[in-house]
Amino acid sequence: MTIPAPPDQPNPADHKPAGQDPWGPPPSGPALAHFPPHPMLPAPVAPVSNGMGITALVLGITGVVLGLVIFLFWMSWLPALLAVVFGFIGLSQVRKGLANNRAMALTGAILGIVGLLIAVGGGVFAVTMVKRSADDTRAKADEAKASASSAEKDRHLSFGETYTYENGLKVTVAAPQPFTPDEYAYGHAKGNKAVQVTVTVINTSTSRVSVKTGLPDVNDANGASAELVIDGSGRQKVITGYLLPGKEAVGKYAFSLPPDAAGRIEVEFSPDAMRWNDAYWSGPTS
Template identity: 70%
Template sequence: MSMPTPPGDQNPVGQAPTGQDPWGPRPAGPAPSYWPPYPIPVPQPRNGMGITALVLGLTGVVLGLTVLLFWLSWLPALLAVVFGFVGLSYARRGLATNKAMALAGVVLGGVGLLISAGVGVFFVVVAKEVADDGRAEAARVKAEAAAEEEKEKAEEKARHLSFGQSYTFENGLKVTVAKPQPFDPREPVFGHAEGNKAVEVTVTVVNTGTERLSVESGLPSVNDANGASTELVIDGSGRQKVLTGYVLPGKEAVGKYAFSLPSDAAGKAEVEFTPDAKRWANAYWSGPTS
């Protein structure tokens, strides 16, 4: 008695299809499905430090060569060196690909620092020289002013003389004022009050130069013992003579003048005289009148 064939799959597993050698190769079936491998993320190179170092290095060098901004160059140059070394460190560890750029930043940063230091030293030296020159000029001006003041004091002292002494002005006129002598006015008299003491002042001018010289202001002024100006006496004696005109080389001119001094201030007098009031300061002769 034969077994019936089960329903469903007519080719059970392990059995070759009808008409096929059970020991031969199996027929090709559908290709198995292919799944590609999951992509592994690749890290991006960290080149920012090298780029920054290069830019800062260039900035430091440019600022260092600028006269007005050199004092700012040290900061970007220093940062270029720091960032450059960080970039080189990244490149050595394979984290960056711009080693040359980082190295260039370090070099430029170093150059920028050297330029900044050099220009800074140069300006310090120049500033010191300018300051030294300024101090020297100030000292020279001060010394000249002191010398000029001493000269003026010496000249002022030299212009104060006693009666009978001589003073030579810069144009070569030597002036001597004699001690005032008593003067007896004759009528008519102008400028002499009753009770006053009249004195005669004699001024002698000698030309010590080689050219004729003029006496532009031949009238002296006289101050009494109290420092008050006295009045010029004019009388009818004709004894007074006014210095005026030219004095030839080697020649002298004599002027005679009378002044009225108050009786209470007649014991001493001071005479001021200059041959040219526009050019030469007065010289002074003083002393007792009796």
């Protein structure tokens, strides 16, 4: 018995080959076509980044150049240090396959190390030179101080000793002698002790020398300035004017001292107070 097909639907029996059961399993057809597997696509390649190596090389060169300049070596340590850092980062990227400029990165790192060594060496050299300069300056200052102290000591003499100035004048102050002012004396108080100071100046140079300040200063035993005595006896003589080579000038001056400070005096004298320091002669009075 055959079941009729629904309307508008083909009857399966119409498509079955003759002699085949229309309701049986379909006959085995030809095998499906075999397609070869898709070929594997290549893995994506990471982009090459050579920036670290290039930066290391530039910074390394900069560090070395700055280190070789005398006044700029102190600036070389920073680019040199950065060159070492970037150089090692660049080498790490080369090992990971992210860069291919190994020689550039290695050169930058090496130059950075050289720059650091130059910076350290320059710093040590600068510190050494500054210390040496400071030591020299201190030594010169000590020498000048010692020389000044020695010169100051040399300018303090006893009566009868001679001091020679740089212009060739030799000055000697003799021990003070008693002086009796006349009745018309000026600067001598009654009861004081008057003394006479004799200054001898000899020109040992080969040219004439001006003696502009031929008046000495006298301090008594208390350090007070003694009064200059002027009388009409004509015994006082002031050194002034020019002194010819080999010539001698003698000055005589009288001073009045208070009785309680007349036992010892100090005489200050300079042939030219504007150019030469005073020399000092001291000792007891007669």
